[in-house]
Structures are given as C-alpha cells and as structure tokens.
Amino acid sequence: MLCLDDVERIARESLPADVWDFVSGGSGAEATLSANRAALRRIELIPRVLRDVEHCTTETTLFGDSLAMPVATAAFAYQRLVHPEGEVAAARAAKAAGVPFTVGTLSSCPVEAITEIGGTVWFQLYWLRDREKTFELVRRAEDAGCRALMLTVDVPWMGRRLRDVRNRFVLPAGVEAANLTWGSSSEAHRSPASGSAVASHTQAALAPSLTWTDVEELRSRTTLPLILKGVLAAEDARRAADMGVDAVVVSNHGGRQLDGAVASIDALAPVVAAVDGDCRVLFDSGVRHGTDVLKALALGADGVLLGRPVLWGLAAAGEQGVRRVLELVAEELLDALGLAGCGSVAEARAINTVTG
Numbered sequence: 031m032l033c034l035d036d037v038e039r040i041a042r043e044s045l046p047a048d049v050w051d052f053v054s055g056g057s058g059a060e061a062t063l064s065a066n067r068a069a070l071r072r073i074e075l076i077p078r079v080l081r082d083v084e085h086c087t088t089e090t091t092l093f094g095d096s097l098a099m100p101v102a103t104a105a106f107a108y109q110r111l112v113h114p115e116g117e118v119a120a121a122r123a124a125k126a127a128g129v130p131f132t133v134g135t136l137s138s139c140p141v142e143a144i145t146e147i148g149g150t151v152w153f154q155l156y157w158l159r160d161r162e163k164t165f166e167l168v169r170r171a172e173d174a175g176c177r178a179l180m181l182t183v184d185v186p187w188m189g190r191r192l193r194d195v196r197n198r199f200v201l202p203a204g205v206e207a208a209n210l211t212w213g214s215s216s217e218a219h220r221s222p223a224s225g226s227a228v229a230s231h232t233q234a235a236l237a238p239s240l241t242w243t244d245v246e247e248l249r250s251r252t253t254l255p256l257i258l259k260g261v262l263a264a265e266d267a268r269r270a271a272d273m274g275v276d277a278v279v280v281s282n283h284g285g286r287q288l289d290g291a292v293a294s295i296d297a298l299a300p301v302v303a304a305v306d307g308d309c310r311v312l313f314d315s316g317v318r319h320g321t322d323v324l325k326a327l328a329l330g331a332d333g334v335l336l337g338r339p340v341l342w343g344l345a346a347a348g349e350q351g352v353r354r355v356l357e358l359v360a361e362e363l364l365d366a367l368g369l370a371g372c373g374s375v376a377e378a379r380a381i382n383t384v385t386g
Contacts, residue, residue: 031346031354033362034318034339041112041342048197049111052228053341057189058289062282066316069293073325076382078371086368088360090375092310092333093178093255093276095150098128099360100333100375101323103340104284104314105134105154105180108228110205112345118143120344123352125149127360132180132335135167136232140208145174152178154259156185157240164237167209168252179252180279181245184260186238187229189287194226201228210235242269249274259314259335260287262297264304271308277332278305281314284337295326302330320362324370327378 031037042050056063088099103124110116117131117139124131130150133141135158145151153171158164171179193199201218218231249256259279261267267278280298282291294315302311313326314335326334336359343351372378 031351031358034342034355034358037339037342037346037351037355037358040347041345044345045112048194048199051193051197052191052199053106053112053338053345055191055193056285056289057191057287060285060289062289062291062293063285065293066282066285066295067318069295070316070318070322070325072386073295073329074384074386075321075325075328075366075370076384077369078381081371081373083368083371083373086364086373088363088367088375090333092130095130095177096128097130097150097333099323099363100327100331101356101359101363102130102152102312102333102335103132104335104337105132105137105182106337106341107134107136108138108201108205108207109341109344110138111202112341113348115348116344118147119349120340120352121147121149121151123343123349123356126353127356129356130177133176135209136207138205138208140211141171141176142174143208145176151176152180152257154180154182156182156235157237157244158235159237161237163210165251168248170209172252172254176254178255178257178276179248180257180259181248182259182283183240183245184262184281184283184287185232185236186240187236188226188232189283189289191226191229191286194229195224197226198222198224199226199228207231207235242273245270245275246273257312261301262292262294264297264300267301267309267311268304271305275309277310277312279312279314279335280331281335284315295329298326298329298331320359320364320366323359323363324366324372324378324381325383327375328381328383330379 255276313331343355
C-alpha cells in the first residue's frame, strides 16, 4: 500500500458490493462526489525555493491539543460494517498517529469505548427529534472526555443515495447505532419494500427543524469547543463565528447530501475570508493525498478531515490498515511541505495557488 488508491482497491475487493456502495457512494447522480476530486486536481501549488526545510515538521495544534499533523478522522457511521472492531480499531490507529478521532452519533461502538482508548477524541452530534436525548448525548460526550463537539448541520435528512436505494440497503445483525441506547435501530435492519432502510431510520431519528436558535442554545450548554460541520456559504460561516462557534468545517458531506452543491475546496477561500480569523476553519470532502492537505492549508484551512480513506484502511487490514492510511498521509504531507518550501504547517499559508 504505497498510496491511498492502493488501499481503496484492496478495500473494494474485501467488502460485499452493497457495503462498498454504502461507503463509496454519493447522492443523486453523484455529480458533487466527482466534483470534489476534480476541483482539488484543478488547484495547482506555486512552490517557494531557497528556504531552509531541514527541520520540516507537520506538527500543529487545534483547540489546545498538540497534533502530529493537521488532520482528524471524520465521523463515518456504522464502521463495524467493514471490520468487526469498527470504530475501536480506527480510534487506536488515530491515537498511534497522533491525530483526533471523531466518533459519531451513529457509531457502531459507544463513545465511552472510544475515549477509554486515550488520544484526542471529538464527538460528532446529529440533532435528534428528541431534544433532551440530544443533550443527553452532549453530556455523555463531555463525561466521557471528548475534547470537542462537532454538530453536523447539513443533514435535515439523508440525501437520496441511489446505490443504497437500488440495493435496498439494510444493516446486518450486530451492527447498530450504539450511542442511541434508549431506543431501537430495528428499522435500519428491516428490509424495506423499496429504498434504503438506513435512510428510513435516519429520517425517523434526526430533526429537520434544526436552526440557528438551537445552535445558540447548544453553545450556551457546553463548554467544549463547538464545531459546525457542513458549512459552504460564507454568510453562514460568518454567522457561526459571530455566535461564538469555535470552528466550521467546509464540507458538502463528501458528495452524500445535496447533489449539485459546490465542491468543498471551491467554497473554502470565501469562508476563510468571511470569518477573518474569528474562528478556525477545517476542510472536508475528497482528500486523498498529502498534496490535498497542503492545498487546503494554502487556501487558509487550519486542518482537514479524512473520511472514506479511513474506512478503506479499516476494511483492508483493520487497525493496521488505518495506521497505514494515516502514515501515508503524513509521509505525503511532509514531502509536499518540504518540496513547496514550507518548514511548518503555518508556513503553508504563504504558498500561492492557481486554478488550472
């Protein structure tokens, strides 16, 4: 496994076809899914020369924590679909790599099982129809020792993912939303007459009524750094910063929500300009190479989230596969920084880009 394309190939060969479609698919015609990679490829870096990079480092800090590189894993639901240990194995790999692991509301392992591993853990929150259960999840995340709270704001309901619809995708027995302990995810296990059982369960659980008023209340009820994930409009980013949100994630959900939405990398620079340093900016969707991380940094991001490649590594070789994915990203990022004339992550901001 010399690059993430190798890991993807092995994962695809390892997984049942319907699970592969669940992991890799997007919504609609998958135009935004394709656009994320195409837009990243179009961005070209203008390296600087005659700079001392002998002690080049990828180390950085986020929310007061020292990280080995400006990368965190993105939350991805039901990771036991691809490996029996699921999120626990991936979290061990993230700890070894020195990067944050984001455990999701729809994790197939409970948040407490993740935090007891150690390392830096963030909790991804979906806004539930039952508000008190939402805040119960927040308290669990706080009590378990999570270091940040990431509210996903672009999922009033699950996007129409045609691969899952065609497959009438259901969760296998033994894989469930382990953090939703008060109810049952049986709907996600029940074969539907049509459509995706996972989408039906998600629609029943998530509240499409989430608004800025709820974000304001959440901000007042937690002391954890608050991150909003799924922001593409500069105006929304500015409003989040004014509300005291600590970071936004520029993301189109990896092409899994609104098909036809702007490629995330194309929305990044306007968001960075809009917040003007008043909150941190992270980037998500389509990251496959260390050079992709450098491009995001050059455009003003403080870090990136890595989603599908973590699942590929988990499917390919469990914990060791995820370790290899994170090693590859770290190696490629260090190589890209040095060759671009950057001795540190902070110096990446001085790199200019052009669109090819």
